[in-house]
Amino acid sequence: MRKFENQVQLIKHELLTEVAKHAFIGTLEENLDQIPITVNPGPDEKYRCCIFHERAITTDRIKMVLGGDPEKNGIVEVLDSACDKCPVDRYVVTEACRGCLAHRCENACPVDAISICKGKAVIDQQKCIECGKCKESCPYNAIADVMRPCRRDCPTNAITIDHRKKAVISYDECISCGACVYNCPFGAIQEKSEIVEVINMIRTPNQAVYAMLAPAFSAQFNYVPLGNVITGLKLMGFRDVIEVALGADLITQHEAEELVQFKYNNKTLTSSCCPSFVEFVHKKFPELIDNISHTVSPMTATARLIKSIDPSAKVVFIGPCIGKKLEKMRVKDTDYVLTFEELAAMIDAKSIDLNALTPQPLDNASYFGRKFASTGGVSSSVNHYLENQGVVDLKLESCDGIEACSKALTLLKFNKSNVDFIEGMACKGGCIKGPATMHHGPKDIKALEDYAKSALEATPKDALRVFDTASISFI
Amino acid sequence: MEIKICIGSACHLKGSYDVIKNCQSYIETNQLESEIELKSAFCLGRCSEAVSVQVDGSEVFSISPETAEGFMKMMHTRIKL
Numbered sequence: 001m002r003k004f005e006n007q008v009q010l011i012k013h014e015l016l017t018e019v020a021k022h023a024f025i026g027t028l029e030e031n032l033d034q035i036p037i038t039v040n041p042g043p044d045e046k047y048r049c050c051i052f053h054e055r056a057i058t059t060d061r062i063k064m065v066l067g068g069d070p071e072k073n074g075i076v077e078v079l080d081s082a083c084d085k086c087p088v089d090r091y092v093v094t095e096a097c098r099g100c101l102a103h104r105c106e107n108a109c110p111v112d113a114i115s116i117c118k119g120k121a122v123i124d125q126q127k128c129i130e131c132g133k134c135k136e137s138c139p140y141n142a143i144a145d146v147m148r149p150c151r152r153d154c155p156t157n158a159i160t161i162d163h164r165k166k167a168v169i170s171y172d173e174c175i176s177c178g179a180c181v182y183n184c185p186f187g188a189i190q191e192k193s194e195i196v197e198v199i200n201m202i203r204t205p206n207q208a209v210y211a212m213l214a215p216a217f218s219a220q221f222n223y224v225p226l227g228n229v230i231t232g233l234k235l236m237g238f239r240d241v242i243e244v245a246l247g248a249d250l251i252t253q254h255e256a257e258e259l260v261q262f263k264y265n266n267k268t269l270t271s272s273c274c275p276s277f278v279e280f281v282h283k284k285f286p287e288l289i290d291n292i293s294h295t296v297s298p299m300t301a302t303a304r305l306i307k308s309i310d311p312s313a314k315v316v317f318i319g320p321c322i323g324k325k326l327e328k329m330r331v332k333d334t335d336y337v338l339t340f341e342e343l344a345a346m347i348d349a350k351s352i353d354l355n356a357l358t359p360q361p362l363d364n365a366s367y368f369g370r371k372f373a374s375t376g377g378v379s380s381s382v383n384h385y386l387e388n389q390g391v392v393d394l395k396l397e398s399c400d401g402i403e404a405c406s407k408a409l410t411l412l413k414f415n416k417s418n419v420d421f422i423e424g425m426a427c428k429g430g431c432i433k434g435p436a437t438m439h440h441g442p443k444d445i446k447a448l449e450d451y452a453k454s455a456l457e458a459t460p461k462d463a464l465r466v467f468d469t470a471s472i473s474f475i
Numbered sequence: 476m477e478i479k480i481c482i483g484s485a486c487h488l489k490g491s492y493d494v495i496k497n498c499q500s501y502i503e504t505n506q507l508e509s510e511i512e513l514k515s516a517f518c519l520g521r522c523s524e525a526v527s528v529q530v531d532g533s534e535v536f537s538i539s540p541e542t543a544e545g546f547m548k549m550m551h552t553r554i555k556l
Contacts, residue, residue, distance in 0.1 A: 210517065230484070240483050240518035309482075309515050360522060361484045456488060466482060466495045466515060 002223055002344065005439050007047065008187035009341070015039050015058060016195060016345030019065050023199040024349055035062060057082045061190060068192035074171040075191055075325045076181055082188035083166045086148040090130045093121045096142035108137035150180040150189060155402035155426070156284060175283060177276040177402065177426045178322030178435030191322045191436070194336045195346065201314050201336070202237035208310055211238040212302045212334070213362065214319030215245040215373035216431040218451030219444035220340045226451070227359025232352045233343075234360065244317065245365030247302030248273075248372040248381065249460035250467075254474040255295040255378075256385040262291075263394060263420050268412055270422045271378050273297050274431075275327035277405055277424030285409045294475045296331065298372060299324060303333035304472045318343050320434025323426065339436030363456050366463040370452035374430035374445055375400040378423045381460065388459075396421040401428035476554060479516035480538075481527040491526040493540035501547040510554050 004010040018035055022028040036055040045051045060079040063069070068077050099119030106114045106121065113127035114134055121143070123134070135143040150167050151159045158173035159180060167189070169180075180189045202209050211233050221229050233241050255271070262269040272278055272293040281288050296304070303315045316336045317324055325337045338346075347354065368384055371377035379396040386394060397419040399405040405424040411417040427433045432444040457463035478498065482491050495513065502511055519527040524537035530550065538546045 234518070242517065243484075306517070310517060361488050363484045363488050364482070466492050 002221075002438065008185070009438070011047070011187060012061070012190070012341060013345055013348070015061050016065060016193070016342055017348045019062065020195055020199060020346050020349035023196045024203070024346075026203070028196065032062065053081070064190040065193045066196060067194065072171065074169060074174050075176040075322055075329075076169065076174070076178065076189055077192070078167045078169060079188050079190060080166060082186055083184075084188075085186055086150075086165075086167075087146050088148075088161055088165050089123075089125045089128070090145060090147045091123055091128060091132065091135060092144050092146055093123060094142050094144050096140050097121050097138075098140055098142070100139070102139075104137040104139065105134040105143060108133040149183045149185060153179040153183040155179060155406075156280065173283060175276045175279040175402075175426065176323045176326040181322060182435035191339070192325060193338075193342060194325075195338060195342045198316050198336045198338060199346065201316075207314060208239040208312060209237065209314045209316060210306050210310075211241045212244050212247075212299065212306070212315055212317045213241055214299075214317065214321070214431060215243065215248070215365075215370045215448065215451065216320040216434060216437065217318070217340070218370070218373070219432045219441075219447040220320075220438050221344075221354070222439065222441075222443075222447070224354040225359050227361060228354045228357040229347075230360040230362050231357040232347050232354050235352055235357070236346060236350055238316075239313075241362055242302060242306055243362060243365040243369070244298050244302045244319070245369035245372060245455075246463060247298035247300070247305065248369035248378075249366050249463045250301040250305060250469060250472070251295050251298055251474055252368065252381045252385050252460045255293055256382045256389075258293055258295055259382060259394065259421050260386070260391060267291065268417055268420055268422060269293055270409075270412075271424055273372060273378055273423075274323065274425050274427075275321070275330075276323035276426035277402075279323070279326060280402060280405060280424070280426065281409065284406070285413055287413060288409060291412065296333075296474055297327060298369070299327065300331050300333045301472070301474060303335075305467065307333070308468070308472055320431050320437040322435050340438050341436050344438060363454075364463060365455060366457040366460050367452045367455045368460055369463060370448070370455055373432050373448055375425045375428075376423070377430065379421065382421065385460065394421065395419045396423065398423045398425070400425060400430070402426050476510060476550060477512045477514060477531055478550065479514045479519070479529040479532075481517065481519045481529075482515045483518040483522070485518075485522040486526045489526050490540040494526045494528070494538055494543045497540055497543035498547055501544055501551075505551060507551065507554075511550065 022031050036058040039058050040054040042051040048054045060081045097120045111127050113124045156173045158170045162168045230241050259269045270291045299317050306313050314335045317334050318338045328334050328337045368381035376398040379398045399408050408422050521527045525539045528536045528538045
């Protein structure tokens with residue numbers, strides 16, 4: 001049985017499953033009004049103030065499951081009904097304040113917002129500029145930073161708080177990394193879904209629909225052998241399941257050759273696999289847009305490969321990533337993008353008991369292609385290819401998380417960078433730690449390594465030897 | 476004649492890349508390039524058997540790298556007929 005990391009995951013799963021159930025049997029439209037009542041039957045509330053509030057939130061979630069607000073130019077949206085609990089005052093004095101004599105907090109505050117009242121520090125929130133100096137100065141750690149999790153974890157400061165104290169996303173800043181979706185403890189930020197479109201496509205007679213599974217898959221479904229999930233996918237109606245790691249193999253050579261070209265022109269190349277990193281460069285370092293690799297992502301390469309073999313194919317990327325939904329809006333080769341959470345819901349909606357299935361293999365890609373799912377994988381694959389070509393004098397840097405990416409890009413912007421290649425991964429740890437993975441644990445990296453090592457083909461070149469790659473465009 | 480060889484995961488593990496190689500070399504040896512077109516395909520729905528090979532979009536055969544040459548000879552005869 002799947003163990004849910006938290007209630008937010010469970011609530012989302014229950015709703016997605018219910019919607020998928022109806023979509024699979026073609027009864028979604030007439031049951032849309034009923035779903036909030038089915039999911040929140042009452043009469044007592046489970047999580048919120050009352051059953052009606054819970055149902056209102058479910059109604060908002062359903063809108064996201066059906067694709068969200070087309071007017072909003074982003075992938076993630078704040079659910080107004082669900083966002084209402086976070087304190088807006090960032091720094092607060094806690095019970096731990098001893099009312100000491102030194103008053104370091106009072107002295108540290110640059111705007112005189114702190115006074116001592118009845119032996120305790122008091123912050124005047126009208127004056128506070130949220131600099132955090134009081135917190136740093138207190139010897140008792142008595143001042144708490146209760147910044148809203150969505151704001152704290154947004155790497156581009158895209159989230160502000162409006163006059164109703166609700167979170168608002170600025171899509172001019174948002175890079176669709178999904179950090180807020182994962183970190184909001186109330187599940188009040190959600191991504192747009194295409195689950196219904198995918199199910200409708202699967203139900204279309206004579207339509208071949210292929211699942212493209214991201215290598216981070218290896219760290220999912222830890223309660224069942226991975227091969228059983230492949231069987232489940234085919235049982236659900238997918239014609240075949242192809243590894244996105246094969247797309248990673250495909251682009252390795254192209255990206256490596258591009259790197260050599262850049263080096264020759266004394267330019268630094270930045271990677272193009274992670275859509276949120278690419279978006280980050282576009283929005284925060286526009287002067288470096290020319291440094292981004294023109295090579296398509298493994299997702300796009302896999303889609304093109306499948307369509308070169310079966311031109312009538314519809315292809316569905318299934319991964320840990322919310323940013324891929326953004327990439328799909330920009331590059332049209334992939335038809336739909338699903339997350340592992342959405343896949344798990346589809347499996348449950350079809351009442352497929354994964355444990356009862358006979359496993360089927362998933363094996364096309366090489367060790368290196370599979371390793372793209374953790375930070376450092378892209379660099380090591382590119383480096384391995386170049387070493388085999390006799391190119392050994394290149395400096396490659398892997399940036400783990402947006403903060404590290406930002407540092408490397410800042411150096412590059414001011415011509416202080418001494419690396420030839422910057423691999424940018426928006427999620428710390430890489431795709432296996434993506435926002436839409438079903439669990440985040442210390443064993444994820446080991447699971448990926450085991451999966452990578454089990455590949456039949458050792459190198460990208462081996463994995464691609466039967467493909468007519470000349471006919472596929474990688475830019 | 477169009478021969479499609481499955482390169483899906485199950486067939487890949489059973490040696491479909493070698494089946495392709497062996498079929499290709501038969502075609503080259505016998506100069507059949509203009510008569511037989513070799514293509515790859517994804518799952519043909521017979522994952523439990525050997526490598527699935529489909530001829531002209533209908534019949535599906537199960538071929539192993541070892542039986543690939545024999546299979547090609549059979550196809551060669553069909554063309555001659």
